[in-house]
Every structure is written in structure tokens, then in C-alpha cells.
Amino acid sequence: MAVPPTSPGELLQLLPEAVVQTDALWTITYLNPAWHKLTGHSVDEALGRSLLDFVHPDDTGTLRAGMPVFRLRLATSDYRWMRLHMQPKTDAADRVISRQGVLIEITEITEQVLIEVRQRFLRLLETIDGVVWEAELGVGNTFLSPQVERLFGYTVEEWRSDPGFWRHHVHPDDLPAALVIDDAAYHATHSYAYEMSYRLIAKSGKVVWVRDLCRVDVDKGRPNRMIGLMIDVTQQKNTELELLQSDNRYALATRGSNDGIWDWNLQTDVLHVSQRFNEIIGLDDGGHLHDGGWNFLQQLIDPDDHERVQAAYRRHLSGNRPNFSVDFRARHGSGRSVWLNWRGVAQFEDGVAVRMAGSLSDLAERGSSYDALTNLPGRPLFRDRLEHAIALHQDRASRGGEPRTAGDNTMFAVLLLDLDRFKAVNDTLGHHVGDQLLQQVARRLESCVRAIDLVARMSGDEFNVLLESVDHADATDRAHQIAAALAAPYRIGPHTVTCGASIGVVSSRAGFATTDDYLRAADAAMYQAKSQALGVCVFSGSEGKKKGSRFI
Template structure:
């Protein structure tokens, strides 16, 4: 629009207030005589020029954003505070083709108040890492903060020139849902706050994830307005999506391994456990979140194993091991005890452990760690327990690790047991009788030891026992009691089967260093017992 119609122009010529009209690009297309009277600038010198040329450089962004108060340069060269509320005029496509309004100089008293308010507002906008906006139906954005150019690449003028600009730049996959929310706000009957998340196509073509915190403003006598804050959350969204993909991969891997998962926030002492974790210990449909992580675990762990389990993860937290793995007996919801493996690793922040996470395995389902025939732990589990006992004993003996001893002592003994005449039973009565003999031997061994001790089947007719918190004399006496118990005949179906055992024993008093050192010493002692028919032989 290059000029107003003649009748309107004639009336405007008589107004004492300055009337200003610009095109969509801020070029001045009409001024009435009051412009010259107010500003001192001749009409001819101003027409055709950009209104922004007359605005203080610090206030250009304010005017472009839709704020009506700014400083205007007068003919004398000074800047004065004015108010110019420009109303947009649009074409059939609702594109802005012109703006017009009345220019009023602000009095000095009001000026100070407005300056302070405006300065506070501008400082606030500078602290907000997002785009502050206001919109009305048919008009589009009546206000946009200058951050829109930094975040999306579009100038305030580009955005505000088209009432449909926002809709045209929302990602097509998000547009339908965004428009439903938008329409609900425009047609609301009361004010309310709401939030939208969507993708916006930036000027460079990049897709920007936006979190839009909005409020529908419903006031009598005027169209609904919406105000809001658009925040760029692209980085957070990509992280969220990557975490989701990672979680899905991890969940699939976990499902394949059939392990339970746990996550322990050490700062809040809250532990989260997975559904599979709860299945392993028979917790049913219990809450996956538990306040008081160690208190929750204590209720699951057999009392004789609690100190050993606690010591395992505390050694890791103190920096003495890169992770931890410990086997223990857990109370199952059905009332029975099940052997499980609990392992994990901690996350440290400035040297302080803030989180631990890991898995729980049912050792009965691990063929290599659990013996299906006798329902006893197997070789891997026994070696792991023996390694822990060796480390604990060496720590208590002065290896420099400040860890408490369980039960007042860390002494232990290793027993290696081999059945006598087992091959003859298999050959004469069959392997099914031999298998039942092994099962009865396993039950007798379990009845001969304490809860704190470990009985394991190593292979064939060979069993190992780990006796913890015991001195050499007590261990030797326990070995003799075991030998006597195994000499009692076994009733297997119609058969009475006689079998005894040769037992080799080595104590931690020997000062051996490794798992294999102890197993070799116990094995050598067992062969001496068998060759000399001693029943029990203690390694020297």
C-alpha cells in the first residue's frame, strides 16, 4: 500500500498526533504534517526511508519485536522516548503488507518509569535462553524476542510478516498434533498453561527440537492470545533418543543373558531392581524401587553371607578392585535358599562413589557354575569363593587393606574329598545308582557343615569344601566327622551301598598364595590319605 485513500488522508492531515505508515519492510509510505511538527524532520526527507533509520540503534530490535516504546531521533539530533503501536494490515493470504499507527512523545515523568520497566524487560530477555513470543489468531506473532534469529536463523521481520509462518515451519511429522494443541488454545474458554514438543525447520534446513512452554490468555472482549517460551532442546532430545536406543540394546542383551538388573544411587540410597531380579529371588509383583539399598539387600542375603557380600562391594568402593562379583545364598520368596551371583561396578565423582549398577544371576541356571545332579555349586563358584577367602585372609594378615574380618577371624580350610570304590558301584549296579549315591553324599556333606561353609562338586566323585572362620584344629576335627558320616551305608532302592571317602585338607595357616596352590596341596594330601587308607590327611 503506497498511500492512504484521499478522504482518510485529508482527515489525517488535520490530526495533531503524528500518523506513521510503513510497508512490510519498514519503509515509510505515509506521514501526516504532525510528524514534522513533532520530530522536526521534513516529510519529504522521511518518506521512502526506513523508519528504523530514525530509531536508536539499541532499540531497533525492540521495535522489530513488536514493543511500542522506543527512542526516536529528532531533527535536532537528540533521541526522545516515543510510543508507536503499529497495527499490521494483511492481504488475502494474511501476509503483512503495511503497518500504521500514531506516534506520541512520552512525557518526562512517564519516560523514567517506562525506561526502567523497559530496561528490566530487556535484561530479562537477555537472560532467557529461548524465544519469548506472543500470538493472536489472524495476526500471527505480535511479539518475538530477538533470540529467534540466533536459534532458528529467521529475522523477527521474516517471522512476523506471515501470520502462518510458524505452522509452515513445523516439521510435517509433528504438525498435526501441534495444530490440535494450537487450535485448542485459540478456542479456549479460560486461561491455562500447556506445553508442546515438536521439531522446527530452521532457515539453514536443520531440524531443531523445540520445547514450547505456553499459556492461553482468555480475556473478555478480545481474541484469545497465546504467550510462550520456545527452548532449543535438540541436544537433550538426541541424548534422550540415544539413551533409549542404548536401553533397548541393553534390555535385549539382558533378556538374552537372563540376568536381573539393579541400579543403586548411593547419594539417595535408592535401589532400582528389574523384573527379572525380582523373579530370581521370588519377589513376585513387588515394587521395583527400594529406599535403603543395603537394608533391602540384607533381607535377601543369608545372615552367614552378609558380611562377605558387604565386604566384596566395599573393597571395590575403596579402590581395591576394578569391580566386584560375589556369590551368596539368597532367600527365595518360596522359603528356600538359592545360590546367586551379585556383581557390579561403581561410578565415581571426584573420587566419591555416587552410583553402582550391575546384575544378579541365578547360579542354578548356569550350567558351568552349578551342578544339576547334586544341586551343589560347581568349580567356578568354588574357586571364586576361595579367591575371596584368600584375599580376605591376606588383608587381615597385614597386606595393607583396612577391611574388617568376618566373625573375628579370616582363617579357613580347604578340603578335597574323593569317594572310595565309586567306580565299582557304577560298574556293578549301574550309573543310575552311582548318580543317586552322589546325590546322597551331597546331602550328607551339607548336613555336616555350617551355613557359612561351602560344599561344591568339582567333577565325577570329587567334592570340595571351604570351611570359613575356623582354625586348623577345628577344621581337622570337622574333616574327621565328615569322613565318619560318609562311611555309614547308603540305602539306594533295593541296594545297600557302602562307600567311604579319602579327604585331604590344607589350612590358611600354611600361608599359600593362590587358588591353585591350595587345590594342589589339598589334592596331594587326599592322595596320601587314599594310598595309606588314612581317611583324612592334613597337608603339612
């Protein structure tokens, strides 16, 4: 007589091992009779209850996290170590719909060994300053370390009771981007590590910045599992935001001032410059980092101004000035020469300058420092340049006693020029002719001086010249040459104009202490030259000892 085949359900009933099946939320949906034999609990009593109700409270987290070894409560209220490796079953969307496995009492491993392993695991978690977590699609967090309550205020039970808890507590502004990353991990086809930052709403309502270091674990035949570490980075993030806001405010202010910004590490000689810095010098495609700071600057600065620029910031580095500011000529990327102002301040550590930072300005864009009509520097630039010349000369005198005439390259002279009969030109021929006359005078003055000298328009028909590295006699000779050049007729349109100049000269031999002292002396000498029709008058220290020369 043929024996009818046994169905799978009948086979499960006959197995000596306990077969356990739960839904996605760990509710028991099937048990075979071996369950009662192993645990003492009746099958009917257990069906519909959570499997976690029978697990030791200290082991529920490890079971949810996928660790198959745990303690299970018997009907006698005793606990026995069991092994239960649950295999998940998923739907078309890879969401867990059920789990099943075989429950076996462990006899080959002693309870003491398992306790020690568990204690080591718990101690390890306590040393981590963050929340260790594990999650599965459709289930939510299957494991959370106890630090979740300290960092966010929620208990482990509160967090795990809702599969969508994490998504419900991510800041709304950060949720869309976080969900894109999260969903990609749940549906990944291979394992990989990833990281994301977001804000989480703590139980107190406080917003906590979280850095989440994650890994997606992809195993064939089971849903993707994520493991991660949530770290509170609120303090760090707030500091970053404050710095960003500060940088944005500073960037806005510097854009408003139209200056270029630079930062020079004196220990590494690395110079960092802003985009506006590059624009000012005509290097729009230039880089922002230069390994040799001074070598880069030397290529920009007119060779005749190198020494003066270096002297300006070295006086600051030596402690003689609270900051530095120096004007110089630079070669623009287009090939033309431009006047720039370079200023800054140093940072000192243990008396040693380690860093300098400041700004760079195009003086042609500063209306008060540059004369638009003649394209010459104005009064502020001239005063600044004269101040540097005075400081260099005084430094030389303080180091070597009374300055020597021969070989003393810090000697200088100041010339103040006032055009003769300029008002008559304006009154008879018009201001447009007078403007063109001033432009031609400016070009003649530039042609009469060297590259290291400075010609400036102070106001109206008044000009100043600063002669550097020149002794008293040479300065006087140069003044005569200028007077002769300016006395030659000018051709302006249909007009021929004759307009000489009265020139006052004062050299560094006078030993004045301030810029105003030199300008007053030059003005007094110029007034003497004009009132007595001398052409050139050299200041010698007393009104009765001025010497003049008449140019016809």
C-alpha cells in the same frame, strides 16, 4: 419539518476523530475525513494500502503485538505519536476478519518518555535467549523478537509475511501433536499456560529442537491471543537422546545376560535395584529404591555370609581389589535358599568411594557355576569362595602377625572327596543309579557341615568342602565324621549300595598363597588316602608326614 435520522456512516463522517478500519492483514478498508485533517494524507490515497506503511518501521512490531501507542508518518514526512486501539471483528470460527479503532494524536505524553519506555522494552527482549512471539487466529504472528533470525535464520518480515509460517516449518513428525495443542489454545474458553516441544526446520535446513513456553490470553469479545517464548534446546535434546539410546542399549545387554542391576549411593545409602534384581530374589512386587542400602541387603543375605560379603566389597573400597565379586546364600521370596553372585565396582572422588554399581546373578541359572544334578555349587563358585577365605586369612595375618589358633575366625580347611567304587556302581547298576547315588551323597555332605560351610561338586564323583572358622584339629575331626557318614549303605530303589569316599584335607595352617595351591595339596592328600586305603589323609607339608585313618 421533520429532520431525517442520520445513518451510522454519516455519523462517522462527522466525527472529529479519525476512524480507521482494516482487514485481517492490516489493509485499510475505511477512513473518515478526520484522517486527512490529522495526518495530511488523502483518504483515497490511503485506502487499499497497509496501515503499517504509515507506521514507523521500529513500531510495526509493537502495533501488531497489540500495543496501541506508535509513531505515524504524516504527509509532511514527520512522525507523530498516536494512540490507536484496534478492536477486532471475528467470524463464526473466531478468525479475525477486520479491525477498527479511533486514531488520536497523543499530546499529554512527551515523546521522550515514550522513547525511554520503548528502549527499555527492546533492551529487555535482547536479554532473553529465545524468540518472544505473539499470534492470533487467522493472522499468524503479530509480533516476533529479532532473535528469530539468529536462532532460525528467518527475518521477522519473512516469518510474519505468511500467517501459516510456523505450521509450515514444524517438522512433519511433530506437526500433528503440535497442531492439537495449538488449536486447543486458539479455541480455549479461559486463559492458561502451556508448554510443548517440537522440531523446527531452520532456513539452513537444520533441524532445531524448540521448547515453547506459551500462554493463551482469552478476553471476551476478541479472538484468543497466544504469547510465548521459543528456546533452542537442541543440544540438551541430543544429550537426552544419546543417554536414552545408551540406556536402551545397556538395558538390552543386561536383559540378555539375565542379571539384576543395582546402583548404591554410598553418601546417602540409597540403593536402586532393577526389576530383574527383584525377580532374582523373589520380590517381584518390591520397590526399586531402598533408603538403607546395607540394611536391605542384610535381610537378603544368609546371616552366616554377612561377614564374608562385607569383607569382599570392603577390600575393594580399601583399594586392595580393582572390583569385587562374592557368592552367598540368600533367602528367596518363596522361602527357599538360593546361591547368588554379587559383583560390582566403586566410583571414587578424592580417594573416597561415593558410589557402587554392578549386577546380581542367580548361580542356579549359570550352568558352569551350579550343578543341575546335585543342586550343589560347581567349581567356579567354590574357587571364588575359597579365594575370599584365603584373602580374609591373609589380611588377618598381615595385621596381627602369625595367625592365632584360638579365636581366629579366618582359619579354614579344604576337603577333597572322591567316591570309592563309584565306577563299579555305574557299570553294574547303570548310570541312572549312579546319578541317584551322587544326589544322596550330596545330601549327606550337606547334613554333615554347618551353614557357614560350602559343599560343591567339582566333576564326576569328586566333591569339595570348604570349612570356615575352623582350626586344624576340628577340620580333621569333621573329615572323619563325613567319611563315616558316606560309608553307610545307600538305598536306591531295589538296590542297596555301599560306596565310601577317600578324603584329602588341607587347612589354612599350610599358609598357601593361592586357590590352586590349596586344591593341589588337597588333591595330593586325597590321592594318598585312596592309594593306601586310608579313608582320610591330612596334608601336613611333606609327603612323608601325612597321617591317615582307616574306616571299616
